[in-house]
Amino acid sequence: MLKIKVSYAPSVRRLPSYLHIIRQAERNHDSYISGTVIAQELNLEPIQVRKDLAITGIVGKPKKGYPVEPLIKAIECYLGWDQQREAVLVGAGNLGSALIGYQEFQRHGLHILAAFDTDPQKIGSQVHGVPIRDMKELEPGITELHAEIALLTVPSPFAQATTEILVRAGITSIWNFTNIKLKVPDGIVVQREDLSSGYALLSVQMLNRKARS
Amino acid sequence: MLKIKVSYAPSVRRLPSYLHIIRQAERNHDSYISGTVIAQELNLEPIQVRKDLAITGIVGKPKKGYPVEPLIKAIECYLGWDQQREAVLVGAGNLGSALIGYQEFQRHGLHILAAFDTDPQKIGSQVHGVPIRDMKELEPGITELHAEIALLTVPSPFAQATTEILVRAGITSIWNFTNIKLKVPDGIVVQREDLSSGYALLSVQMLNRKARS
DNA sequence: TAGATTGTTAATCGATTAACAATC
DNA sequence: TAGATTGTTAATCGATTAACAATC
Structure with a gap:
């Protein structure tokens, strides 16, 4: 075989x-x-x-x-960067807004169709040309937009609950920027981006250098 | 031994x-x-x-x-997260501003004292309580603030030239958010944070899943 | 041609996993 | 006590590196 x-x-x-x-x-x-x-x-x-x-x-x-x-x-x-991928962003806070503005992902086929947030101030506005919609519309919104990827940038206490909505709505790939390990059914791809682990590595290298000198 | x-x-x-x-x-x-x-x-x-x-x-x-x-x-x-570390952020764009607002790093001892940018609109203002200063003051500013870490979030074409200023000013650790591999002298710690590589992994996993089903 | 660079096969290295005695 | 969990020692696995014939 x-x-x-x-x-x-x-x-x-x-x-x-x-x-x-x-x-x-x-x-x-x-x-x-x-x-x-x-x-x-x-x-x-x-x-x-x-x-x-x-x-x-x-x-x-x-x-x-x-x-x-x-x-x-x-x-x-x-x-797979020659293919267009439809995505939504969930949680249009600091990091979320920054990711929407990141030109590079678009060039690699990642197309963010909409963002969802709970803040009434933000709902209805746009960030870098991407409309911010009400978090309440998350499930129907995803279905309607035919998004397959979700960028998850909600505060971590909401990460797991939000994930369950994403899965129900048909999202198959989650790019997880929270520091929570998500529980998902089989077949859902999760890629976790963990800034803390990067800082841990930087910090330990600094200590090692000091210890050696 | x-x-x-x-x-x-x-x-x-x-x-x-x-x-x-x-x-x-x-x-x-x-x-x-x-x-x-x-x-x-x-x-x-x-x-x-x-x-x-x-x-x-x-x-x-x-x-x-x-x-x-x-x-x-x-x-x-x-x-080394029990120690306070003084840092500056260079390039207060989307990502830079998001990182300044990231509470978690502060809790782990990372103290961003100031940010530097070239945009006259931003210079003199504050982002999440951190003052934005003129990029021209970068070298004296770092010396004056006794910063040891720099978070590098400038557009990638400026990454290497900015790094040289950082090193000259006495920065010993660089947290590099650009997609450039920096050339630095021995003894300078560089930790690169590469969102593209995360997206590459997500994307390939998506292809693999499709191929198998 | 001479030599830089490729692709392949084998060796090394380091990280993960397994097995299990020690122990609270 | 019985059994869950630890820490240690050994085995496995996968990634990196080395060696080298093939070749443009």
């Missing part, structure tokens, strides 16, 4: 950085870029870049490197 | 989640919490929780678990 590896999480996480570098090469009108160059730019080992790029199925030319245009296409295709 | 392991990155990243659960137990007036319970709450293996907690030096009691109060203290101490 053929066994297909599905995830390669660390490699997948690095692909967007590669894409960024390769796009620079494209703007520079280079037709090829080598793994060595990408590695240098990102402070990685060339062998790691080659291994990562291999999962996209692209084949390089010895001595020259990888063809820029096909490589960009291959990475975008592998990541 | 004694060899000290310095990093344990994956464990360090999980500690904030544990802390969050353990704080709930504290609010619940529990005096002990078991690794099994923490694991259940976070969908992890109990053995992983025990291994992770071991690095903080805390010792549990068979049958009961870990003492809540000392455990909280131990994790905070290990993470």
Whole structure:
């Protein structure tokens, strides 16, 4: 039986950085870029870049490197960034509003159709061109908009209850910016973005440096 | 020779989640919490929780678990979250403003003293009580404020040039929210927070699910 | 051609998981 | 006491790195 590896999480996480570098090469009108160059730019080992790029199925030319245009296409295709995805944002607070304004996600196919919030001051207004709707309309709103992704930026005490509404409304993927581990049924994709864990890492590195000096 | 392991990155990243659960137990007036319970709450293996907690030096009691109060203290101490850290934020755009408003970091000792921006509209105003100053004052401002951390939220084309100013001004730790890999001298801690890599992971999981159904 | 770079196969490294005696 | 839970030691798993023949 053929066994297909599905995830390669660390490699997948690095692909967007590669894409960024390769796009620079494209703007520079280079037709090829080598793994060595990408590695240098990102402070990685060339062998790691080659291994990562291999999962996209692209084949390089010895001595020259990888063809820029096909490589960009291959990475975008592998990541699914060549497809349009309909999303809603739930909780239009500080972080939520910032995410709506983040141009980069749009360029990768993430289309935020609407945001939902409980604040009467916000309801009916727009943030970066995206309409803010009443949280009460969340369930029918999602159905009506045919959104498949929800960006969850509500205060954490509301995270689990809101998630249950999302699932009921047919959301299949949740990008979770709260510090709550969500309980969801099988088949729902949850990607948690945890700023605290980043700060923990920064903080520990600071302590280690001090301890060594 | 004694060899000290310095990093344990994956464990360090999980500690904030544990802390969050353990704080709930504290609010619940529990005096002990078991690794099994923490694991259940976070969908992890109990053995992983025990291994992770071991690095903080805390010792549990068979049958009961870990003492809540000392455990909280131990994790905070290990993470350096019991210490106050002075920081500045550079680039008070959408994301920058959102981060300033993020209460949680303050509770973990991150003290944002000032933000810097180029926009004349913003300079002189405040965001969540933090003064926005002229980017031109960045170098003297950091020196004067004795900041050791910089949160970097400038548009990516300015990331490297800004970093050089930060280093010159004496910043030793950079929390980098741009999608640029920064080049810094030895001894400067850089923690990169990359939302694109999170979206890449979400996106690939969505494709995998579709492929399997 | 000479040599830089690729892709493959094997070795190493580190993190996760398993097994189990110790113990409250 | 009985049994849940700990901490330790060993096994497994997966990711990174090394070595090197193939090749443009």
